[in-house]
Amino acid sequence: MRKRSNEEKRPAHEEKRTKHERRLESDVFDRPSLMAISKLRQQGWFDTIDYPVAKGKEANIFCATNSEGHKVAVKIYRIETSNFIRMHDYIDGDPRFAGTSRKRFETLLAWTRKEYSNLKIFYEGGIAVPKPLAFLRNIVVMEFFGEGNIAFSTLDQLKSDHPQKDYDFLLTQIKKIYQLGFVHSDFSPYNIVVTDDGLKILDCAQAVLLAHPRADDFLRRDVENLVKYFRKQGADADFDRAMAYIKDGKPVRRGLEALL
Ligand SMILES: Nc1ncnc2c1ncn2[C@@H]1O[C@H](COP(=O)(O)OP(=O)(O)O)[C@@H](O)[C@H]1O
Ligand SMILES: [Mg+2]
Structure with a gap:
């Protein structure tokens, strides 16, 4: 990148x-x-x-x-x-x-x-x-x-030099967020910044707990955005495989622990 x-x-x-x-x-x-x-x-x-x-x-x-x-x-x-x-x-x-x-x-x-x-x-x-x-x-x-x-620029302003690596990294991040009991819900190239230390995810206010009634819709939307963007960049990205990967294994729900 x-x-x-x-x-x-x-x-x-x-x-x-x-x-x-x-x-x-x-x-x-x-x-x-x-x-x-x-x-x-x-x-x-x-x-x-x-x-x-x-x-x-x-x-x-x-x-x-x-x-x-x-x-x-x-x-x-x-x-x-x-x-x-x-x-x-x-x-x-x-x-x-x-x-x-x-x-x-x-x-x-x-x-x-x-x-x-x-x-x-x-x-x-x-x-x-x-x-x-x-x-x-x-x-x-x-x-x-x-x-x-x-x-630093956001992903929408740059072309990925390593689309497969970047896709795999971001998919793993979505899975890790899921395992913490959350869905980011605004995952888009506009909210990913390209730093010296790799890609970073911004704009986390709208992230919801998995218990949210629309958590699954938001997750599908996040994954669709990711797959669409990286397919255009030439990565091997598939929606169904990505969803199966994220949902494989039990999420560790934080629930009320998340209270400030
Ligand atoms: N911590 C940060 N470091 C560097 N740039 C940032 C940071 N947070 C936001 N930005 C820049 O500001 C823009 C808008 O920030 P974002 O958190 O996405 O706000 P909004 O909710 O208004 O979309 C980002 O696209 C990015 O360019
Ligand atoms: Mg934003």
Whole structure:
């Protein structure tokens, strides 16, 4: 796999860059979010927020530096533009978030906590995800995958040099997640980043427990996405074989252990 920094997300021209930065920043730096950032800063998770890295479906991601000069990623969920109805499809029925109201802001708080909780379980379970560091309100701080202030590219922006190896690795990751008692539920090339240390899986907020009524639908969708992408790249990828591989052996359910 050819690793490349995510240059296209950073317009070259200085004036354009400023506009780009402004666009990325404007919808997350409301006063309460600024106060949460300030608190995380006081807690020592980072010193300065340096650069907007990307604007995803639901969050803006920034690169920050801590007092030791190490980079961290700061993911700030947008209060105004997040899709709250869709979020409930993945929250409802999860015992960690029982009683979460359907109010916009409470949904977003549960969603942020869900991403942190899932990342922690996955990271500790040996899955290739960013190390979660902290969360507060609508913000998650985690390990940053990039060079300088620029994030590494995601799989949708690169052509795999080793499609079979990459396919086998990601299928094993889906199986490991399944064995931890979860389905990622948003497994796509947009959420896989190509780092110095191999492929890493992002965007874990929507991951559901196997007890979720739609866990099997989400698993089939994840596997379909993976098989489709890698078949195009020339890998020997087959949906039925992949499903049989994942489901071979008993999942080790975490259930209520997953509570924060
Ligand atoms: N920890 C990270 N390190 C480097 N880049 C990241 C990290 N987290 C997210 N990104 C970048 O930000 C983009 C959006 O992040 P993601 O978690 O997928 O948010 P969303 O839920 O809004 O889709 C990713 O496609 C990736 O380019
Ligand atoms: Mg994403």
